[in-house]
Amino acid sequence: MNFADFLTSKPVFARIAEAAQTLNIPAYVVGGYVRDLVLKRPSKDIDVVCIGSGIALAEAVGKAAGVNVAVYQNFGTAMLRMDDPVDGYVDVEFVGARKESYRSDSRKPIVEDGTLADDQNRRDLTINAMSIRLNQAGAIGNVPGAAYGDVIDPFDGLTDLKRRLIRTPLAPDLTFSDDPLRMMRAIRFATQLNFDIDPDTFDGIIRMKDRLGIVSMERIIDELNKIILAPTPSYGFKLLYHAGLLDLILPELVALKGVETVDGKGHKDNFFHTLQVLDNVARMSNDLWLRWSAILHDIAKTHTKRFDKRVGWTFHGHEEVGARLVPTLFRRLKLPLNEHMKQVQKLVRLHMRPIPLVKETITDSALRRLLFEAGPDLELLLTLCRADITSKNHEKVQKHLSRFDQVEKKLHDLEERDQLRNFQPIITGELIMETFDLKPSKEVGDIKVAVREAILEGLIPNRYDVAYPFMIAEGEKRGFVVARHVPEPEAPSADTE
Template identity: 65%
Template sequence: MNFKEQLIHYPILSTVVNAAEELGAEVYIIGGFVRDLILKRPSKDIDIVSVGSGIALAEQVAGQLGPDVQVSIFKNFGTAQIRQGDLEIEFVGARKESYRPDSRKPAVEDGTLQEDQNRRDFTINALGISLNKHSFGDLADPFNGLKDIRKRILRTPLEPGITFSDDPLRMMRAIRFASQLNFDIEPDTFDAIMAMKDRISIVSMERVSDELNKIILSQTPSYGFKLLYQSGLLAIIFPELVELQGVENIDGRGHKDNFYHTLQVLDNVSQHTDDLWLRWAAILHDIAKPATKKFDKKVGWSFHNHEEVGARMVPVIFRRMKQPLNEKMRFVKKLVRLHLRPIVLSKEDITDSAMRRLLVEAGEDIEDLMKLCRADITSKNPEKVKRYIHNFNIVEQKLKDLEERDKLRNFQPVITGEMIMETFGLKPTREVGIIKELVREAILEGIIPNELDAAHAFMVKEGQKMGLLVQ
């Protein structure tokens, strides 16, 4: 099979061909770019393998492209990189690898193209395309990767136990590719993942979480999570999520399986957003249900306060899983804490006061909160879902109307602590805080508008009730 026609859309490859000819090097594109070319998926990363020095080839290519082209050289890894527009081209020498049992860092030696393909994780990533003049565009496919792509199967080039023992991160990558590409994992390969799952513990959590985030960002992330669960990997890397699985029955009454409910909410959210952190909020919204689960003979199962307990769990989970402990984490924590509020409002008579409080607490994240809450409406009873969605639509419209009228997003009362101290001649004291809170509550309850004249008059009146004198 030849890909000459497809490669002409990438002019830089002609320069690589000429540079390789000048160096007398044997050169191939290999890996994900070839796979995506066959699958007709966009790809901006091109990995080029030279049987010889990848750095020398990169420098030769840069020399032909002109003085403005910069080469980034990574001598420790024997690689070099050139950027051309939105393309990122990485050059490396063909190599073979060997591993120690206690490490995923290989001993690397120069190798042949065949040895380089042997070390690849999956047959679909071991495909090569020739960039040599005499065979330009020819496919090098020693492991029938093209056939596996057509059958939509993930399989390792070598015996899977060896592949995963050598580099256990490949187990996560197998599930990530299955989730991203909607491929099946070949049975012997999946059996090896189950057998080797404990070796994931030698991989840094940063690397594991990077693969997990890519699974979360796939089109239907539940598929990846189900594979993680079935393989046993999920219990090792994310035990809190596994604890959601299962249904307990007492006196003939059971609760829903919160693991599969969570995956449904994640898929629902993913239909409407590519935001990784909103998807994380979907994953963690019910994470505290096992810790808060109780059974009462009168009311059945309850998970009281699981949103508050869950919000406190978010930083703990993010810290352990090496996720960012910045505004991204705070966003997820906020949505976990607030995720029940709009749904509760949809079941009750809605007061403007309750709406105002929700708008104030959610602030700029109100739209994302509503996406999460809408995704959280799941049931096997379609009439129940229809009723909830109808009520939820009413809540959403009322929130929009109230926001347009009262402009409560990023709400701050017009009366500040400094104004209270100046009005009553006070120093920073408890009374200042009490008056400030009274003004805030009056605005949220709709007793006064958030306007200076009305709020100032209310402040004076409340201060005088406390025996304070206007200065």
């Protein structure tokens, strides 16, 4: 297979080929860019391996193209960004070919200069070990018979792409021992591309799974997040489970697996239910943190499972217990302890709240409370709740979804009328303290709660001109005297200069 015509159409490759020729350095496009080119998938990341100094080649290309080069001397790599007429830009990383050897107790390799074959031998998968020659035909190079644009494929990666197969270039145990993260990458690529994993390769993952323990959690989670963001993430989670890797990463999820039966009453398998909810969310949203909410929404069911002879299995309070587990899990998994964690925690805590609202007798007060608590995350919560409606009975699912449509309409109608997602800023603790000349105290909180409850119960509308006098009345009931009347803040002007 030859991509000379494609290379000619891309100015970036002409620059690299010209610089390589001038420096008398063999150069090759390698790895994922080649794979995606064969699969006709878009890619803006180009990896270039040369037999010599990758930094020198990058600097020559950067000088010719008039672009800055970022050099990483410790790693022997360099990067630059070039404009591209089709893709807008491409990022190119340059590195000299190398060979690596590992000690059994370390992930830090002993690195030496090597050949293209050495570089391809150290790749994780056959489909990522292909390269394309960038030097002109008859020019320097160490691959006999290779011409400009030729695909050099020592491990038959092209055939594996056609067979939709994930396979290691060398013996799986050797490949995975050298870098255990490659086990995660094999499953990640299988999930993203919807490929099968070669049986020998998968058996190698099972044998070598414990070696994942030497890999940092940050690297593991980076791969796991890519699995989560795949079109059908459950495929990757099932592979992780059967390989024994999921038990090392998220044992709390594995603990959900299985069905217990007492007196002929069984509960659903909450592991597979969770994966179904994750897939449902994936069909509706690409939001990583919403997908994490799906993964963790029932995570506490193992903690709250009880059997009642009258009603069967119950999981009372699993949403609250699950929400309390979220920070601990995020900390252990090296996920960000910021607004994303708080959002996942909120969605886990509230994911059961919309379910009772399908009743026709539901009050506006209950709807207002949900609007208030969900705030700006209402749409994400409703998406999670829709995804949580699972059953093998299609008609039953459709019936519940139809009822949920009505709840969603009620919520949006009430939100449009009451603007409850903008509720918190109207009466703040600072406003109460300024009005009554108070310091932070329990009484300030009590007044704030009284105003909030009046709005949620529909006793007063969610407007400053009504909520502020109500606040004053609540303060005076408690014996406080108005020290200063605070006028409603003016809305920002819509005029522009």
